[in-house]
Amino acid sequence: MSSNSKAAARAQKAAEMRAAQKRRENRRRILTIAGVVAVMALIVGGSIGISLLNKEEVKAASAGSSKYGVTIGDEDAPxxxxxxEDFLCPYCGQLEAASREDLEELAADGKVFVEYRPFDLLSQSFGEYPIRAASAFALVLEKSxxxxxxxxxxxxxxxxxxxEDPDAMSDDKMVDLAVEAxxxxxxxREGIETVSHRDWxxxxxxxxxxxxxxxxxxxxLDGEVFQDGRTVQDLADNLAAELR
Structure with missing residues (x-):
């Protein structure tokens, strides 16, 4: 075989090897994407299953039926x-920002009676702030x-x-917010500093x-868990739409 023939054979072999490698990489990429999709499907499916399970287990409750909350609106609203909520929960903060204006407007229009019920969900994972904040809320509710x-x-x-930094809310800052309210x-002041309403x-x-x-x-909503939304903003928007 001539040197030109050998060179051509080597080039063809190299091209075949590159093509085979590309096919393997494409196969691996497809399998990886398929695996991610499958995992995401399991996660989403699992989340939905958990949500539905929780929905079935939650007891019906209507606004104004608890001693541990604050209400807005008319109790005779339809x-x-x-x-x-937990005062440290970031999703609660997002929901509050997304829904407050609509809920206040709808409550003022006599369309809904709303009750906010803070409690401690997160202190075991993130420290005392959820307890401190809920205690301060209860204190202000009692005193003011x-x-x-x-x-x-x-x-x-x-x-x-x-x-990550719940202690950024100092007692002094919490007192300032209570006074601002x-x-x-x-x-x-003394009750905030001593967490006076821990039992509450x-x-x-x-x-x-x-x-x-x-x-x-x-x-x-009307005694049933409301979960209509893929995001917190969707949830707030869809809730307001149901109430209008």
């Missing part, structure tokens, strides 16, 4: 919304009434610390647990 407590509730979410510093938080948490609440935020 719809009732209950929102179980529901209107001020609702404003304080809103301010806690507007200034929500991260799960309309509470008297003399009424709330324990009872609120027990009530939520007994009701089958295992995650936050959990929304009950």
């Amino acid at each position: 719809h009732s919304v209950v929102i179980y 009434g529901p209107e001020v407590a609702k404003k304080f509730h809103d301010l806690l979410y507007e200034n929500q610390p991260s799960e 309309g509470a008297s510093e003399a009424d709330v 938080v324990s009872q609120a948490t027990k009530e939520a647990t007994d009701a089958g609440i295992t995650g936050t935020p959990t929304i009950l």
Whole structure:
């Protein structure tokens, strides 16, 4: 075989090897994508299954039926919304930001009676902040009434610390927020610093647990768990649409 023939044979062999390698890489890429899709399907399916299971286990509740929350709107409104929440939960913060304006408007229009029920879900994982915040909320509710407590509730979410640094919300900052909401510093400082309503938080948490609440935020619309939405914004928008 001439040198030119040998060179051509080597070039052809190299081309065949490159083509085979490309086919293997394409196969591997397809299998990888298929594997990811399968895993995502399992995750989504599992999430849906868990959500449906929780939905079946949650006990019906209507706004105004608990001692451990604050309400807005008219109790004779045609719809009732209950929102179980933890002041540290970032999704609760997102829901609050996405839904507050609509819920306040709908409550003012007499279309819905809303109750916010804070409790402690996250302290075992992230420290005392959920207890401190819920205790401060209960203290403000007791000392200054529901209107001020609702404003304080809103301010806690507007200034929500991260799960990575919950202690960024100091006692002094919490007192400032309570005063900004309309509470008297003399009424709330000592109680905030000593977590005076820890028992209230324990009872609120027990009530939520007994009701089958295992995650936050959990929304009950007319006594039934409301889960219509792929994102928190979808959830807020679809809830408002149901109430209009």
